[in-house]
Amino acid sequence: MSHKSLGGAIIKGNCPRCREGNIFPVSMLSYRKLSDVHNRCPKCQAVLTPEPDFFYGAMYISYAFSVALVVNVLIILNYFFDDPDVWVYVSTVMVANLILIPVMLRYSKVLYLYAVGKLSYDPSWKAKLTEFN
Template sequence: MSQKSLGAAMLQGNCPRCREGNIFPTSMLSYRKLSDVHQQCPNCKAVLTPEPDFFYGAMYISYAFSVALVVNVLIILNYFFDDPDLWVYAVTVLVSNIILLPAMQRYSKVLYLYGVGKLSFDPHWNQKG
């Protein structure tokens, strides 16, 4: 069995411990059940909601994603369209937030779990009794 890299595991939303099981029960393209996370990894049974404040911490990362998105959209619109009307800014920010909402919510949880969670990669997790 080949080991999946850290970047590939994070992009695919896999468990930080085994890098094989999915963190989320639904597809990223689904707007239904965006906040659902498996309680345990389906593969190695590691606890994926390590603390009650897991969702609060992920919310701060999601907020940072939203702020970065707004700043980037404003800069791009101002640079390419030479200071458009205020409604163009508002509509573009709203539409881009709606389109990118699933990705921002998912990756905020993935980043929090990989960065702050107490799980670390263990390539020999299945050999421990």
């Protein structure tokens, strides 16, 4: 059995239990159903949504991502462009936020699932799945 890395699974958006199945049914580049999550992992059948509205807690992580984005954009603009007008700050933050919405939305859910979802990596998930079938 090969050991799948935690970081690689988080970056790819894979299931916390098998680290193979995708958490999301559509690509990050698809704005259609961007926030949808599989109810069960397509590979190991682990429950990815343990209760209705489970991912509401991911809004706190998404908020932290947004605050970090605003702070970084403000620092970069202030440092490289010598304190531009307010409209430059606002428009740059808005454009950066629109571009990064898919990334922030997806990774807030992935991080929340890994942190709070109570699913831990099980390298022998295949044997357990065939045992029940």
